Amino acid sequence: MFFTYLRRELLNRRRQTVIVSIGLAIGIALVTTVSAISGGVKDSQAQVLDSLYGIGTDISITQRAAPGDGPPRFDIGSGDGQQVGGVQTISRTRLRTERGASTFDDATIEKISSTQGVAAVATALKLTNTTFEGELPTFMQRRQGNDGGQFGQGGDSQQIPGATTRSTVVTVAPSTTIEQPTGGADGRGGSAFSITEFSVLGITSDQVEVGPMASVALKSGRMLAMEDVGKYNAVLDETYAITESLTLKSSITVAGKKFLVAGLVGPSAGAAETAANVYIPIDLARTLAGVDAGVTNVYVKASGGDSVSDVSSSLATLLPEATISTSADLAKTVSGSLSTASDLLSSFGKWLSIIVVIVAFALAMLFTMSGVTRRTREFGTLKALGWKSNRIVRQVMAESVVQGVLGGIIGAVIAFGAVAAVNTFAPTLQAATGGGLGGGGFGGGLGGRGRGANNPLAAQIRGSSTFDVVLHAAITPSILALAVGLAVVGGVLAGAAGGMRAARLQPAESLRSVA
Amino acid sequence: MTTSSLYKLTGVSKSFRQSGKEVHALRGVELTVNTGEHIAVQGPTGGGKSTLLQILGALDVPTSGEVELNGNPVSKMSRSELTKLRGSLIGFIFQNYNLIPTMTAQENVEVALAATGVNATERRARAIETLTKVGLADRLQHLPAELSGGQQQRVAIARALVKNPAVLLADEPTGNLDEQTRDEIMDLLEAQAAENEITLIVVTHDSAVAKRAGRRLNIKDGVVREVN
Known part of the structure; x- marks a missing residue:
């Protein structure tokens, strides 16, 4: 009966299912896409840093x-x-x-x-x-x-x-x-x-x-x-x-x-x-x-x-007397569009994702609670028929979790599409390190020194002052787990809100309220 | 037919606050209902009919007084005990049928058995059998919206009957039906109640329905009186 009821509710209240799922999907797609692109930018930064210091190097030491x-x-x-x-x-x-x-x-x-x-x-x-x-x-x-x-x-x-x-x-x-x-x-x-x-x-x-x-x-x-x-x-x-x-x-x-x-x-x-x-x-x-x-x-x-x-x-x-620089220090010296993209993602992208997820969660909760209110008579009847409150709460939560998982799947599909689009477009990000983007020098010889020339950390990495890195965003298993996890959390939160409301309904009150 | 006591209400009162005012829905009700009785409850709106039905249906407990159902002290039971009691002994029939709109007729009937722990196979078989009894063998897979008012009420009756309750509590069961359908539904209810030795308590405004009962009660201002 649990699965029959669940299936019937999800299929026959398609509008609610679709609205809640799509709402969660948008939030999750955004988080997943931003995370994937952010991961791609981090990989690009790591490529630049690895090029400078070698893969696996945590600390570089030089001396003026x-x-x-x-x-x-x-x-x-x-x-x-x-x-x-x-x-x-x-x-x-x-x-x-x-x-x-x-x-x-x-x-x-x-x-x-x-x-x-x-x-x-x-x-x-x-x-x-x-x-x-x-x-x-x-x-x-x-x-x-x-x-x-x-x-x-x-x-x-x-x-x-x-x-x-x-x-x-x-x-x-x-x-x-x-x-x-x-x-x-x-x-x-x-x-x-x-x-x-x-x-x-x-x-x-x-x-x-x-x-x-x-x-x-x-x-x-x-x-x-x-x-x-x-x-x-x-x-x-x-x-x-x-x-x-x-x-x-x-x-x-x-x-x-x-x-x-x-x-x-x-x-x-x-x-x-x-x-x-x-x-x-x-x-x-x-x-x-x-x-x-x-x-x-x-x-x-x-x-x-x-x-x-x-x-x-x-x-x-x-x-x-030495200059000790970690890869984190070095990352701060990387400028150019790669750095701009990183900053943008870590500030605007992150907060936008958080806000959208919160809004998606709030909407899911509101829709679920509204659904419970609409189904007051139904739940009152079930309680009159001998259904325990926790059985009804479980039913409401299951509906929400399934809606959340559906949202997660749709969100992941949207995110895969968005990431594929980003990778098809394959934007090239430029990273500039200590040598900066300085002038061409003399007779094809000396490279000019742009900003960062006085930075001892930057000074040690000259000779490879600019890098072009093709951004490749990837949805990793951890990002996918994050998406599914967020979807389930969204569903559980919405279900908990709706379930609590359903649990508080007294059969007599709920039947009286619709009489 | 046995004539043992099914319900015994002693000094039952129920009051609650509504819009800041104290409402005394029931006042010192003394009532005994025997097994297999067919009782009609009448009275003006706001007189306490629905409250009495909720007390009888273990949906609510009295503010004071004692209620016994089949020897069970309802007024002293916990919520979970009341839930169990409702699931096993009481069948409800509502004016608006209160069917779950997303479920088929058969599934709506099965819902009543889900709370009692009956397995899926037996649940299905009993639901089909009961729906067949109420004349809906050919409407098993129809959603409520695909059924007429009379058919929906038949589904609701099947849902109430399927668990073989001791009592059927019907709140205006024919309130939304035309006269012919009303009579058909009441015939069905009375027949099933008689066949299964089920006590039938019907709250109604309809005198024609009330006159069919073997015993009539009138409730006004929370006070219950026998109508001769």
Whole structure:
């Protein structure tokens, strides 16, 4: 009789069933869709963060350089390069740690490793390879007394325009002169040069569970191995290799030394980009960069998600001069449309969902209570026939729960449709990190530094300043469980409200009230 | 037919507040009803007919006085005991039939047995048998809205009879029916009551219906009097 009554009520009072179910469905569809998109945005953020620090990295540690560490300099002697027909062709390369970064020694790494709550540690030496190439006039052709030869308008040095904060200074040694300026790129004493730059990561090949190597996947060739220590073998980011027309088994020059391209890598699943253009053994990276020992970046994996904060605090105490950043800290530095979407979802989307769900619940409760009122005579009659109150309450609650579940199913279907539409549209979100969206720099070389340039956390992640991430929303089992759970809760609440009303009905009163 | 006492009301009074005023619906009612009696209760509107019926039907308890049904002290019973008593001993028939509009005729009859713990198979069989007795064998799967007033009241009678009650309490059972249907319904009620030795108490405004009863009561201002 319970199921017969339930079926009859739901089918023969279709209007009420449909209204309550649709009301709940709309609320649940909205919550589910917002949750799915929010999950997609979080995944996108995680991709960006994983690209920067490596999948599985909870904490990143860097340290600022001591004040006075200036921009890269290229000292060019008068006799440097090749001089042909009044043109001095020069090429200089420097490999150095990223500006503003200093190194941690082995003892510090050991302390970090032994800190309570630290599960794994990876290290890397982050370098920038900068090459200055160009044509200058043969300065012997200019006669400026004993003034230093210079390109441009005069002075001993020239800061390269366009490189506002990360400038490169080129100085030219004094030379003898002639009366009229000739030569150079334009034959009249002019100059032309370019500066190219790529990021180099000195790595320890066995550190693959955490850190930058955790977020790369081998595309061709092989990864660096322990036997590569001391050997001029490199692994390249596949995209960078394509851009530079480099292939497997070809060679790339780092700090004037040719490295054999042993492998090509790309971002692993879950990462948006790789951490560097070129990966080389850390021992060679140190040698070529003139770094005696140490690393610039330390990547830490905490023993549990809950312990990240505690480990971060411990490390901050241990290393007061260092910049300790958790993935949560880093997430705050991500800007662009990805960040905007995240903010929008976490504020407007969340509250809109909550309000809609509350309204849906309230409507379901009101409709159920109204239904009970309309059925006063029916319930009074049932009580007169010997039905116990709890039997009637159970019946009312069952009707509401079924309506709620129906609402949940309809809501989930709507949400699946909405999420499919979002994924079909596949909006591309842009994430900007410390490097920001700054200007293009000089001669295709130095990237400008936008907002965040003064942020030490941002400073460590430059070189991958913008990411395009395709938003992919997904309804996960947990989101589906949330939808069904909300639907059932809505049904139970409505049923409880209606059931309580039904339980309070006295048979005599309910029959008298309709007499 | 036995002539044992089914109901025994002693000094039954019922009062309640309505719109801020104290209403004395029943005043010191003394009444004995024997098994198998057919009683008609008449009286003006507001005289206490419905309240008396509710007390007799264990839908309500008196403010003072004693009510016994089949030896059970109704006025001292808990709500759940009253519910059980209603489910087993009392059949109700209402002026507006009070059928569940979303259920078929057969299901409406089965509803009365659901409270008594009868299994589904027996419930179905008894419902069909009773509906057949009241002439609705061909209307088992019809919804109330698909039935005439007389047919709906037959369903209500079947619902009251199906659990073999000791007493049928009918509140204006023919109030919404034409004369011919009224007579058919009363014939049916009386026949079923006689056949099953069921006490029949009918509250009515209709003198024609009242005259069919073996015993007539008049209730006015909460006081019950026998009509000779």
